[in-house]
Amino acid sequence: MAWQTLFAQTDRQAADASASRGWTAPADTFSLGVASGEPRPSSVVIWTRLAPRPLQPDGGMPAQAVAVTWQVAADPRFARIVQQGVVVTDPARAHSVHVEVDGLDSGRTYHYRFTAGGLDSPVGRTRTAPAPGADPGSLRFALAACQHYEQGAFTVHREIAAADLDFVLFVGDYVYEGPTHRRLRRRRHAVEVEREYSLALYRIHHANYKQDPDLRACHAAHPWLMTWDDHEVRNDYDGIHNTEDDDVTTAEFLKRRAMAYQAYFEHLPISPTRAPVGPDAAFYASYQWGTLAQLWLLDTRQWREAQACQSGIHAPWAGRLLWRCTATEAKERSMLGWPQERWLAEGLASSTSAWRLIGQTTQLSPSGFGTPFGPLLYSDGWDTFPAARERLMAAIAQPRVPDVVVLGGDVHRHVAAQLRLHPGDRSSPVIASELIGSSITSRGLSEALNQWMRSSNPDILHARSDERGYALIDLNAQRLRCDFRATPHPVKADSVLHTQASFVIDRGVPGPRRI
């Protein structure tokens, strides 16, 4: 905990400077780039990690503490520095640096950089949220998810980096723990953390992803708001349950979760106040964009109950599929855990923002495959948590919370859907909207499975699994517009994106409308 105290203080410069005495930074010390995140009206988190040899367990850093200077400026040339300070980092956190810079002006663009061992980092650009109560006029962001390094190039990030945005909303599968089938492989992970894992291996794995220049550029260009899904730890894990590997005890899995959470934190712009403590992390939060929007960013993994029903089919490219069983229907079954469910319901009911956005990891609207015995359900999605989904819809409906838009990922397809009070019941009213932003690289369902899924679920207004991309979302006090930016799978280094489809949601009228 002592380091968090240090992070909060900048008046220890003399002591800090001595921390790195004798160490001169090699030229590629900032090879993992810089990033910012969690924009709030007067603060933003800035990040870097010192790692001249990113694929070595120690990142090529000496086994000692190092002082790092940070600067935030109003201009990209750093003529008008508005804040600066010194922090000390060390091998216990892989020489990562997380500074929550406070006292900034609202709704402003800033530039930031770090200096360590005599070397300057690249410059990042970030932006604070509007002042509370202020009307910013508009909000524009990219909704992205799912970037298997082996399944394609991160060209989608190149377009996002160049776009004029307030932030990037990334809703999970930032790294994938395992390899991909040889037929789908476009490049190789440096290491894998599927069967053998350690904190050192998870660190190398994250550093490997950050070696991609388009991913680094996207972090340097915009602040990110992030939540995680399963692959940051292990495919389809549920809370304390390692679903894939039957031979692993809960105690062993929690050790693994702690390693994965720690490496994730060390490589991303997350507030130091949210650093994981062992296998636990305070990872859901709400963000406000003036009077225009409030965003609740959910953690659908850490408190999720175990997968239901032992039966099921392993379908190629669709994961485990199952029919409803006693366990899926249990009233008390929760995906978010009760404290998070209550926090979200209370937040929705008390919010006065024009738009209420819920950022979460997977598809909320029904997406099963119709069969004569009832729909076959994706075992890892909301379809196997029907009671929890009904509770969320009730929180939106009673009392009526208008203009709710649920934003998701995980399913590797662009989706626009209408959300009904009782999902799947065509006689119940549409009360909210859902948008999902395909994947950066990860492969989607086959065309046949996608067709089957679509024809089984008429509330899905749009679903395409054949293209990768992101959703560009632009909203003002009257309407929200979503452009599904897309490019065919697999994404190549020279792929170009196009608009696959566009939808609008008018204030006061739940449900997306194709334009």
Ligand code: FE
């Ligand atoms: Fe994914």
Ligand code: CA
């Ligand atoms: Ca996932």
